[in-house]
Amino acid sequence: MDNLYVIIVTYNGAKWIHKCLNSIYESTITSTILVVDNNSSDNTVQIIKADYPSVILFEYHKNLGFGKANNIGIGYALRHQADYVYLLNQDAWVEPDTFDTLIKIQKSNTQYGVLSPMQLNAPKDKLDDYFAALSIGKNKDNILSDIYLQKCKEVYEVDFVMAAHWLISKECLMNTGGFSPVFYHYGEDNNFLHRIHFHGYKSGVCPYLIAVHDREDRKRKPNEIFYLKYTSAFLVDFNNINNTLAKAFIKAYANLIIDEVTCMIKYKSLKPLIYICKSIFVFAKSRHNRKTTQNKGPVFLEITE
Structure with missing residues (x-):
């Protein structure tokens, strides 16, 4: 059985944390859940401690940023013989078959270091806007035509996909490393994918799988x-x-x-x-x-x- 670690970086994520964590427990395969909290000021940590005692929780008294916090989780996972790491945003959740099917696809396509399901909005009535524009809209093959014509492949190579949902293989991590400390927040996912491509790996999306990234009602400051x-x-x-x-x-x-x-x-x-x-x-x-x-x-x- 593959050893999967799901890593979630939290910062004032009480609004989503139940949906996020419950979706992992409802998965068809068992995983180890690790949360790195970036000094939340709401009750995110209290919810995790009270309702999810099996979660491995790292609490920090300052905001380390997205990349550094994930690096802490990834390092821990690799020390404990993780075969795969799944980076999951606090405002995101998976379907029961997401992990299992992604791992099967990666095993058949080992050149892919990073794989993502199709990322939808919370009502699941359309693709996440940024995912649609930056991943599907700029993919190397015409995935939209293939979907329409019902001739989809199980995975499509893309230059970029947001790190709200990333399955990363151990081999890719051991050859490429973690997130660069140059990036505190934003851009760390672009940089990581540039590096896996440099080291010979691909990044891809899997059109038969879906997951949620709930951010449609938020506007950037x-x-x-x-x-x-x-x-x-x-x-x-x-x-x-x-x-x-x-x-x-x-x-x-x-x-x-x-x-x-x-x-x-x-x-x-x-x-x-x-x-x-x-x-x-x-x-x-x-x-x-x-x-x-x-x-x-x-x-x-x-x-x-």
Whole structure:
């Protein structure tokens, strides 16, 4: 039997945590559930302790960010002989057959290091907007045509899929490592997928499987939009090791400057200048990060006892 660890990073997730965890317990296969809490101020931790005593819970007194918190869970899972790790958002949940079928598909398609089900909204009446735009809309094969014509394959290669639902094989983690510490929040999933592609693995979606990502009624705050579009996009471009350093540098800074000047004119705000200045200071750190992530091995993960 495969040893599956489901890792959930929580931060004020009381609204969703019952649906999230209950869906795992209703799965057709047994897994070990590990929650890393990023200093929630609501009753997320209390709910887990009271209602789900079998969950392995790591509590932190500061917000470590999405990537670092997941790295803690991944490292623990690998130390305890995990064959697969499933990264599940706190605002997401799975169907009973999601884990079992994904593992079977991965075993038949071992070149895939990361697999995702089709990610739906909470009512399950349409695809998650970002999933539809960034995964299905930009896939290498025409998955929408195949769905319509009823000739789907069990897995389709995509360049990107959100980390709300990721099955990752042990082999992929041992060769690629965990999330880069350069990314605090946003962009860490792009960077991770760039790296698995560099090391010869594929990322894919499985059209016969569904899961939920409940975020349709939430709008990003202005500061999140600034960070996502400018700082995070810059880091993603610059740290893409599938491009040469020169190409990555030119693309990152060109896009950053063009977008931020446009933003300053459009919104009559000097705030984007802050991100331009910050981007200069992350250059050295990112350059080291690029070199590190080119090495094979579990970088950014502590997997020894």
